[in-house]
């Protein structure tokens with residue numbers, strides 16, 4: 607069976623990871639008039655026959671890291687429901703399962719971390735560079751051929767955390783000077799019942815940042831539980847997120863709302879590894895969002911000692927194994943939102959953790 611035939615039967619994930627078949631791009635139209643285009647291995651564009659003037663362009667990406675499988679299963683479920691005609695999207699969709707080779711090897715990456723390759727076009731020295739370049743082109747073409755005005759471009763890049771976490775699900779809002787923190791996007795965070803959101807304070811070379819920076823997309827990296835094996839993920843925790851995605855795609859109008867149920871953090875600083883013997887003073891099983899009181903030494907990088915600053919800081923994504931020059935952790939502080947048309951963050955003067 608060809609890849610397209612597999613996808614038509616609802617097997618987007620299986621087809622994407624099936625390297626016994628050569629990749630051949632192709633397109634077909636469903637009885638409903640929905641136009642499906644397989645652009646690259648793992649990149650499926652969906653266009654409804656008719657688009658309202660306020661239609662969105664929605665990118666749902668997964669599998670940038672091969673061992674983060676819940677997002678991959680989620681995109682598979684959505685692709686299957688769409689191509690089998692079980693749900694009717696009213697927006698243009700770009701569904702992505704990014705790195706099938708790493709998925710097959712159950713590894714985060716093969717040669718290098720793909721989610722640090724979205725700043726510029728990459729010299730194609732390995733597969734991650736080739737895929738990241740192809741994804742940049744797919745995104746440029748998807749948003750470039752849209753009728754949507756910029757606030758209606760969306761990109762949710764779905765991931766899972768390596769460590770345990772004090773918040774099972776959370777979003778990271780990339781930093782850009784474009785208006786990419788709309789109250790609609792943050793309402794989605796609320797409706798999806800994500801536990802927390804953290805707002806970056808500097809540009810980062812991630813996939814979500816790429817869409818925000820270069821296309822003004824309402825973009826988030828979304829962390830959905832922990833890494834795990836395909837088929838063994840617990841979808842009960844992710845049910846509200848799954849439900850909110852279906853509402854987003856099929857255009858159920860949701861109220862614009864924000865509540866303090868979602869914990870807000872702002873990044874206070876990014877810790878970049880400078881020396882090969884960089885280490886944290888805590889164990890590898892310490893959870894994301896663990897708080898360190900002011901003055902607590904949490905990392906050592908050669909001669910430099912890192913201590914928590916005024917009122918303390920919490921740590922997210924600590925990883926001593928990253929290559930020199932890359933992010934080893936984000937330090938965050940609790941914050942609050944001003945929920946206007948574009949949300950803004952302000953520091954809590956004396957946050958309690």
Ligand SMILES: O=C(O)CCC(=O)N[C@@H](CCC(=O)O)C(=O)O
Pocket residue numbers: 671721765766767768769778780810812814827923924925
């Ligand atoms: O658990 C971890 O250490 C990493 C999970 C993950 O892949 N997170 C993304 C976050 C991207 C961002 O900062 O927006 C990543 O590190 O690429």
Ligand SMILES: [Zn+2]
Pocket residue numbers: 670671674721765766
């Ligand atoms: Zn990831």
